[in-house]
Amino acid sequence: MPSCSWNQAGWHKAKDLQIPANISLLPLPPRSPELNPVENVWQYMRDNWLSNRVFTSYTNILDHCADAWKRLANQPWTIMSIGLRDWVYRS
Incomplete structure (x- = not known):
């Protein structure tokens, strides 16, 4: 299953985001741009x-x-x- 990461910035937290069943979101730790x-x-x-x-x-x-x-x-x-x-x- 493919995964996608995001940096948890405020504008990345849309309530109406439709995530396909075959995608897993992996939140990155705060203040870690190297990741x-x-x-x-x-x-x-x-x-x-x-x-x-x-x-x-x-x-x-x-x-x-x-x-x-x-x-x-x-x-x-x-x-x-x-x-x-x-x-x-x-x-």
Whole structure:
């Protein structure tokens, strides 16, 4: 049975969420971003394309973020290596 994790943020606690019978939700402990692979994706984008910059406007920030996301989306193996967690797989 596939599992999915979430970080228990307030906006992730929808009362009307329909969870399929073949999916198990696994709540992550509070304040543990290292357990959430997407946090590492954002860190990778900051480290490689978004840090050490002066943004001129909100639109400029959005443009840079969109560009970083497109660059990363064109590197599926990088995304896989960033998000891979050996402990996720069960034998």
